[in-house]
Amino acid sequence: MASKFLQLYGYDLLLVSIAAFYVLMVPYTKVEESFNIQAMHDILYHRHHLDNYDHLEFPGVVPRTFIGAFLVSIFSSPIVLAVQLLHLPKIYSLIIVRLALGCIILSTLRFLRIQVRNKFGHQVEAFFVIFTAIQFHLLFYCSRALPNILAMGVVNLAYGHWLKGNFYTALNYLVFATTIFRCDIVLLLCPLGLELLLTKSISFWRAFKCCTVTTLLCIGLTVLVDSIMWKRFLWPEFEVFWFNSVLNRSSEWGTHSIHWYFTSALPRSLLTAYPLFMLGVLLDRRLLPLVLPALSFVVLYSKLPHKELRFIISSVPIFNLSAAVAASRIYNNRKKSFWKFLNLVMLGLLLIRVHNHYFMASYENYPSGRALKELHQIGHLANKSNELWVHIDPFSAMNGISLFCENEWPWRYSKEEEITLEEFGQRNFTYLINEHRTIDGYKCLFYVNGFSRLRRQSGFPPIILDKEPKVYIHGNIKNEELMLKPWPGCS
Numbered sequence: 001m002a003s004k005f006l007q008l009y010g011y012d013l014l015l016v017s018i019a020a021f022y023v024l025m026v027p028y029t030k031v032e033e034s035f036n037i038q039a040m041h042d043i044l045y046h047r048h049h050l051d052n053y054d055h056l057e058f059p060g061v062v063p064r065t066f067i068g069a070f071l072v073s074i075f076s077s078p079i080v081l082a083v084q085l086l087h088l089p090k091i092y093s094l095i096i097v098r099l100a101l102g103c104i105i106l107s108t109l110r111f112l113r114i115q116v117r118n119k120f121g122h123q124v125e126a127f128f129v130i131f132t133a134i135q136f137h138l139l140f141y142c143s144r145a146l147p148n149i150l151a152m153g154v155v156n157l158a159y160g161h162w163l164k165g166n167f168y169t170a171l172n173y174l175v176f177a178t179t180i181f182r183c184d185i186v187l188l189l190c191p192l193g194l195e196l197l198l199t200k201s202i203s204f205w206r207a208f209k210c211c212t213v214t215t216l217l218c219i220g221l222t223v224l225v226d227s228i229m230w231k232r233f234l235w236p237e238f239e240v241f242w243f244n245s246v247l248n249r250s251s252e253w254g255t256h257s258i259h260w261y262f263t264s265a266l267p268r269s270l271l272t273a274y275p276l277f278m279l280g281v282l283l284d285r286r287l288l289p290l291v292l293p294a295l296s297f298v299v300l301y302s303k304l305p306h307k308e309l310r311f312i313i314s315s316v317p318i319f320n321l322s323a324a325v326a327a328s329r330i331y332n333n334r335k336k337s338f339w340k341f342l343n344l345v346m347l348g349l350l351l352i353r354v355h356n357h358y359f360m361a362s363y364e365n366y367p368s369g370r371a372l373k374e375l376h377q378i379g380h381l382a383n384k385s386n387e388l389w390v391h392i393d394p395f396s397a398m399n400g401i402s403l404f405c406e407n408e409w410p411w412r413y414s415k416e417e418e419i420t421l422e423e424f425g426q427r428n429f430t431y432l433i434n435e436h437r438t439i440d441g442y443k444c445l446f447y448v449n450g451f452s453r454l455r456r457q458s459g460f461p462p463i464i465l466d467k468e469p470k471v472y473i474h475g476n477i478k479n480e481e482l483m484l485k486p487w488p489g490c491s
Contacts, residue, residue, distance in 0.1 A: 012106065015132060015133060019102045020099060022139060022359070022362075023098045025359075025363060026366065027369075028368075028401070029145070029369075030365075031399070033144050037145045037403075039054075039069035040097045041093075042054055043070060044073050053229075055229075055230070062244075063234060064236050065180055067180055068181060076096045076099075080097070083096065090405070090406060090407070093404055101142075104153060108152075112157075112159050112317055113125055115163035118164075120324075120325060124324045124328045127325075128320055128321055128324040130350075132320055134350065135269060135270065137268070148314070149313070150182075151185055154174075154176055155185065158173035162290075168202065171192070171193060175189065175214045175215050176218050179222065182240075183244075188293060193207065195292060244306075256305070261312055265308075270316065272350050273324075278322075279323075280323055283329050284325050291318060291322050294314075294315040295315075297315055330343050330346055331343060361454060364450055365399070365451045367400060367471045368395070371400075371471045372396075372405050376407055381479075381482060388410050388411050389413075389428065392414070392433050424440070425442075430476055430479060431475055432472075433471060434474060437472050439474050442474035442475060442476055445473045445474060445489070445490070447472045448470060449468060
């Protein structure tokens, strides 16, 4: 019984265990995830009381759909309800919703993996899992509530149906992902659709009618749901498309060179699979039609000046498939002289990886979440009848603090923006979580270090992590009891 279970779900347990480890070790979230995370919090805790929802006060740069947040909240709601009934801190609910999202995404990857096994065999499936497991970014990101990750789950289903030969179904999934989660998935939809047309795998008119109907249904769904939630007539992804592509405003958040995805992002993400996926295309002629749309997706995306790895993460599973085919071929021919050399090189690349450095950098990249946790542990005062007001500045709100991090009475929180440093002295906050070291009217109680950079050195280990103070916790000097408490200090 146990062996049968492991045979069926062993790979899934491996990947889920790694993803769950990342969630437990790094539960906090960044600003890129804030909309979906806050939306999940509000759905689970405020339910139908829309006026209390965070997005109405802090709408963000562009609106996003609630559909993904609703899906994850439905799956996680029974356990979150138990957390509420037991009066546990809301941070447990954050872990639950992230685990639920991770399981949803990995279930779509399981569907793709099964199609990989059916088409290429068990050994290619095993290498596919190995590459996915040793790579850091996919399993770290799969539980993060980014629109790109929600879209990736749908794209995985599209890849799986593509491998099965269900071409129209694959196109429908990509249309769904494009219209609801990420408009840029159209850069994958178009190359794939063109390839299927040129290879006569689909009929133009049938595909046109099929995709048109799906597009209209998806637009209707997102407009219905999101117009209610945002309290205005809205198609979120159209506004995102207009902001990023037409106005090109995304470049305000930084730019990279046109080759950055191929010279930095993909090598860091794929590791050993990066050279192997290119080799796989040469070794197995079945792979070129599979890799070409994903490669075109990255090439087309490269023209957008603002670049981040998460934008192209949907291409990673297909590149891993190509790498897995190459690895399987190398392993099967390992007793031949030239292939033996390739096998040794492949094993060496599998062992030499910087996985741990990526994890440690990410662990130290959420300083304000850890700062608020420490404040909750040591910041209680003897007079429990008074509220403890904590002001969270924009930097801290963007680097680890979400609504799930907040505690109940006597803690109260403010994210009021545009307060100058001079104004804080006139306000009656108990604590400040702030990026500035000194603020008039407040004493710096302690600070939390955060990631600064990865630095090479001649000794061992060859790469070390540099940290520096990122977030400072200040106490109001007018509060005598607070001033009498022993604090670590900021010297």
